Amino acid sequence: MILEGIxxxxxxxxxxxxxxxxxxxxxxxxxxxxxxxxxxxxxGRIIGIVAIVVFVLYLMWAHDLLRLELFEYTARAxxxxxxxxxxxxxxxxxxxxxxxxxxxxxxxAGLFNIGLEGIFFLSVVVGVRGAEIxxxxxxxxxxxxxxxxxxxxxxxxxxxxxxxxxxxxxMGINIFATGMLAYLLMTIWxxxxxxxxxxxxxxxxxxxxxxxVFFVAVIVAIVAHIILHKTLFGLRIRAxxxxxxxxxxxxxxxxxxxxxxxxxxxxxxxxxxxxxALGWFGEIVKEMAVGMGFIALAVVVVAGLEPxxxxxxxxxxxxxxxxxxxxxxxxxxxxxxxxxxxLMHMVPFIVTLLVVTIFIGRRPFPKALxxxxxxx
Amino acid sequence: MITRIERNANTExxxxxxxxxxxxxxxxxxxxxxxxxxxxxxxxxLFIGLLIGAALMLVFGHNxxxxxxxxxxxxxxxxxxxxxxxxxxxxxLAYSVPLMLTAITFAVGMRAGIFNIGAEGQxxxxxVAAAWIxxxxxxxxxxxxxxxxxxxxLVGALxxxxxxxxxxxxxxxxxxxxIMLNWIAFFHVPYLIIHHFAGAYAxxxxxxxxxxxxxxxGASLTAVIFVAIAACVVVYFxxxxxxxxxxxxxxxxxxxxxxxxxxxxxxxxxxSFIIGGMAAGLAGASQVIGRPLLGWTLPATLGxxxxxxxxxxxxxxxxxxxxxxxxxxxxxxxxxxxxxKFMEYDFGIPSDLVVAIQGVIILALAVPTLLPMIRKWVKKxxxxxx
Numbered sequence: 033m034i035l036e037g038i039x040x041x042x043x044x045x046x047x048x049x050x051x052x053x054x055x056x057x058x059x060x061x062x063x064x065x066x067x068x069x070x071x072x073x074x075x076g077r078i079i080g081i082v083a084i085v086v087f088v089l090y091l092m093w094a095h096d097l098l099r100l101e102l103f104e105y106t107a108r109a110x111x112x113x114x115x116x117x118x119x120x121x122x123x124x125x126x127x128x129x130x131x132x133x134x135x136x137x138x139x140x141a142g143l144f145n146i147g148l149e150g151i152f153f154l155s156v157v158v159g160v161r162g163a164e165i166x167x168x169x170x171x172x173x174x175x176x177x178x179x180x181x182x183x184x185x186x187x188x189x190x191x192x193x194x195x196x197x198x199x200x201x202x203m204g205i206n207i208f209a210t211g212m213l214a215y216l217l218m219t220i221w222x223x224x225x226x227x228x229x230x231x232x233x234x235x236x237x238x239x240x241x242x243x244x245v246f247f248v249a250v251i252v253a254i255v256a257h258i259i260l261h262k263t264l265f266g267l268r269i270r271a272x273x274x275x276x277x278x279x280x281x282x283x284x285x286x287x288x289x290x291x292x293x294x295x296x297x298x299x300x301x302x303x304x305x306x307x308x309a310l311g312w313f314g315e316i317v318k319e320m321a322v323g324m325g326f327i328a329l330a331v332v333v334v335a336g337l338e339p340x341x342x343x344x345x346x347x348x349x350x351x352x353x354x355x356x357x358x359x360x361x362x363x364x365x366x367x368x369x370x371x372x373x374x375l376m377h378m379v380p381f382i383v384t385l386l387v388v389t390i391f392i393g394r395r396p397f398p399k400a401l402x403x404x405x406x407x408x
Numbered sequence: 409m410i411t412r413i414e415r416n417a418n419t420e421x422x423x424x425x426x427x428x429x430x431x432x433x434x435x436x437x438x439x440x441x442x443x444x445x446x447x448x449x450x451x452x453x454l455f456i457g458l459l460i461g462a463a464l465m466l467v468f469g470h471n472x473x474x475x476x477x478x479x480x481x482x483x484x485x486x487x488x489x490x491x492x493x494x495x496x497x498x499x500x501l502a503y504s505v506p507l508m509l510t511a512i513t514f515a516v517g518m519r520a521g522i523f524n525i526g527a528e529g530q531x532x533x534x535x536v537a538a539a540w541i542x543x544x545x546x547x548x549x550x551x552x553x554x555x556x557x558x559x560x561x562l563v564g565a566l567x568x569x570x571x572x573x574x575x576x577x578x579x580x581x582x583x584x585x586x587i588m589l590n591w592i593a594f595f596h597v598p599y600l601i602i603h604h605f606a607g608a609y610a611x612x613x614x615x616x617x618x619x620x621x622x623x624x625x626g627a628s629l630t631a632v633i634f635v636a637i638a639a640c641v642v643v644y645f646x647x648x649x650x651x652x653x654x655x656x657x658x659x660x661x662x663x664x665x666x667x668x669x670x671x672x673x674x675x676x677x678x679x680s681f682i683i684g685g686m687a688a689g690l691a692g693a694s695q696v697i698g699r700p701l702l703g704w705t706l707p708a709t710l711g712x713x714x715x716x717x718x719x720x721x722x723x724x725x726x727x728x729x730x731x732x733x734x735x736x737x738x739x740x741x742x743x744x745x746x747x748x749k750f751m752e753y754d755f756g757i758p759s760d761l762v763v764a765i766q767g768v769i770i771l772a773l774a775v776p777t778l779l780p781m782i783r784k785w786v787k788k789x790x791x792x793x794x
Binding site for chain 2: 075076077079080081083084087091094095096146150190194195196197198199200201203204205206207208209210211212213214215218219224323326327329330333370371374375377378381382384385388389397
């Protein structure tokens, strides 16, 4: 009751504030608008944040979470044995980091690839098939990366030379891959929806959860950071996204930079995709990677296109996901607060909404992102 | 432009019966002329999609020709038997209902210069809203259907409001916000179903009461298709015959011109989001209260509504972001989806191939200049021998 009351009061206050800002925006005369509400940017941000807060309060209310038990269980979750949770989080963080770092580079160069989910789907199947044919899990990961690279190459060729709409392309890849995943599962192994990988092909795990691929992901993030910020090539990548004319005038081929970066980025996502089956689950399930590509996009957005930050954010999002599963399996919580599990799954998306709204002006996306470069 | 006005003026002076007919045909011809390019583009993309689909069948040892003949059964065309199957045709129509609606979401967004891919989440919300009204509220016959439909549209629009607000006021890119809201809805709706709206079975909503069901026309087609087509026509009139619609399209075509002309850009974007949300909400409702095949309920797995929003993007792209074009594109996609099951029955070609083909069609249509480019190449190659 108390919590609901507080939430209600908050919501009313927030609504009132945003209503005032709204009226002011549409230049409708209001009796008194606080002076600090003037100014386009701050006002927009406040309206956005208020809208998100109201939205989250609605979600908590709908999930029956506006109760005092919430504090008790949050405290319990905080005193939980974290080492195992963190180790488990490293599993999810691996594909997220790989895909997100690749996407960071690609977006820095000006190509916005929202087909990460599709790359995951396709590289899972092709990677596992490659592992079975070549007889080695590591080879499977490489095949997965090559699959991703091929998709990235086709994507970037179409985006750069044919000036295709990158967002439509990305959605096209996603839909194509959704169909192909199920089609290939059925035609290759003749069994719908699921396929177990031979244990001999699994990437060995250290310490129960930690896999070598996780360290690869960490190294990739660090290397990407160094390339992006400490080398001439990194400068060119960033310039290709920010001011392609300048790079072109300096005699550097924009098209080659974009294609190369996007291909490498997609290869990283493909490596992450193959990891799902070979390094983590040990099987392909049709729904295995559903939503992961979009969480990776969320990671990119929250990290503001910084590879190292992407590593950290991927880890946090992975941890939230693991915590959600822990919440679902601990008997006390799942019976008293059944909505907690669902809300935990939403946390990455809500955090992303908040972060983009708050930092929208401070960390802008590259100016030429998503636009084909046309020489004048 | 001037000649057209003069011609119209001339015909008005001596408007005999033949003249009226001639004028009618003239306008139709004019429409067809403007339609030629987009139609050619869409058909070409369809051709590429089918070609790659055929290649995929060949690689895995299926015969593409017999496969596609089987797929045509989804449109009601049983070519081998030489007959037309009305049930399958109605089934294809039933498939097309949600697709033409989610296509509106994307198309109206694109017309306003917004890449609104939030239909997916709005479909879930609309579906659960319709399931709640239809399964838990007792209302008189006739009114019940209307209330359920209207409420689903309202909830769909509400779900679209947040990305609209973030876009208008905070400048958050709509792709990011609508992706996030899709996944929030994906985890929000199952909880609503299991813990609030479940009936006898925990994992799905209570069965829709008979008063809230759309009357069945045949197969699994219900009267909801009339609502859907009406929605498409209304959106067409809104966009091409009203001032608000003109402003909306102007914002999409040329935001700078719109700004100088004094168009309220924020309002135009808000309207596009709301129209899209209502259409997607209706699409969700159509699967719950207008589709006997799906058991008059919404399962917590969302299996019966999952992917409709994303398919709508493909439909909108093939329909060239036009609500009326969307109807035909939806029919095409629906027939293919419906025909996929025959491919699986007859030859064991997994039905998911059709989804992959749709993906290829979208990829081909992402390139705006594909056909002219190829024409140029063909000409170049043709010239070389000389």
